[in-house]
Amino acid sequence: MVHVRTKIERTDPQLVEAFKKHATATIHEASGRKGYISYRIKPISKGMKVCGTAMTVDCPAGDNMMLHKALERAQPGDVIVATVAGAEDYGYWGDLMAASAMSRKIAGLCIEGCVRDSEEIIEKGFPIFSTGLCIRGTGKGTLGLINYPLFFGGQRIEPGDIIVGDDDGLVVVARESAAEVLEKTEARVAAEVEKEKVLSTGISSVEYNKLGPKFEAAGLQEE
Numbered sequence: 001m002v003h004v005r006t007k008i009e010r011t012d013p014q015l016v017e018a019f020k021k022h023a024t025a026t027i028h029e030a031s032g033r034k035g036y037i038s039y040r041i042k043p044i045s046k047g048m049k050v051c052g053t054a055m056t057v058d059c060p061a062g063d064n065m066m067l068h069k070a071l072e073r074a075q076p077g078d079v080i081v082a083t084v085a086g087a088e089d090y091g092y093w094g095d096l097m098a099a100s101a102m103s104r105k106i107a108g109l110c111i112e113g114c115v116r117d118s119e120e121i122i123e124k125g126f127p128i129f130s131t132g133l134c135i136r137g138t139g140k141g142t143l144g145l146i147n148y149p150l151f152f153g154g155q156r157i158e159p160g161d162i163i164v165g166d167d168d169g170l171v172v173v174a175r176e177s178a179a180e181v182l183e184k185t186e187a188r189v190a191a192e193v194e195k196e197k198v199l200s201t202g203i204s205s206v207e208y209n210k211l212g213p214k215f216e217a218a219g220l221q222e223e
Contacts, residue, residue, distance in 0.1 A: 003066075005147035006073060008159040010053040011175045013077060015182055016162055020051040022185050024164050024171045026192075030185040031177070037153035037170035040131050041110060044118050050127040050165040052079035052107030054157050054172070056150040059113075061087030066144040071097060073146065076105035079163045081152055084113035090136045091116030098126040110163055110170060112152055129165050 019027065028036055043049075055078040057070045062084075070080050080101075084092060093109055095117035101109070108127035114134035115121070121128060147159040155172050157163075162173040173181050198208060206212060 003143050003145055004069060004073060005159070008055075008147050009175065010075075010078075010160040011162050011173075011178050015178045016051060016053060016077065018182055019162055019164055019173065019178075019185075020049075022164070022189065024166050024168050026188055027164055027173065027181065027185050028171045030188040031171075031173065031181045035155060035171040035173055037110075037155050037172060038112075039169055041112060041129050041153050041170055042131075043165065043167060044115065044128045044130060044133065045122040046167060048127045048129070048165070048167075050079055050108035050110065050129060050163065050170075052077045052163060053175075054079055054081045054159055054161045054163050056145075056147055056152075056157055056159050057082040058145040058148060058150060059084045059092065060142040060144050061085040062090050062138055063140060063142045063144075064090075064092045064138040065140040065142065066146060067092060067097065068140070070146055071100050071104065071106070074101075074104060074106050077107050079107045080109045080111075081150060081157055081163060082109070082111040082113070083150055083152055084111070088113040088131050089134050090114060090138045091134045092138055093128065093130075095120035095124070098124055098128070102126050108163075108165070110152070110165065127165070129170055 055074050059066050092113050093115040098121045110129040114132045115130045150157045160175045
């Protein structure tokens, strides 16, 4: 069995770059409310952002050997996206791995598990989204899979998809639909700019969004 796939199709770097300026909530809405990744996977520090192409890693429980292999094989701009067989309470990633990732221009780590050495990693500025922090050490002796489809935070992630993260959470954009989603995202941003101008005049959001009939149909009573 091939444990590490090295030949994958990545999203066009220009598309990835364009997504960096957009908020995850806007991308999610513009894509038809697709791509939501569980709120449990959060940035380890406020203000962290991540955007890049997914390199998927399926780690065995309590073992981070495949994350080291991912560090070796990842290309600049990749985001390592990892699951840990549900055994979240280990520190699968630490400060030295972050230093290695930064030297190799890896865009970040998203892991459905815990990491450690958070203070040092935050100081370095390496973006990590995880389910928590844990000091518990891992083993290095069991093989997993790299660059296979992965179920991560409730979403199916394909190698080469775009992963975007900010303080609000994470969203995945499928490689095949990235150009379309970007176009819709930019259109939504432009529409929201105009909407903000109107709301800034003092009009209520109820009136602007024509919610009166909906309140009436729902039976709203006021005194």
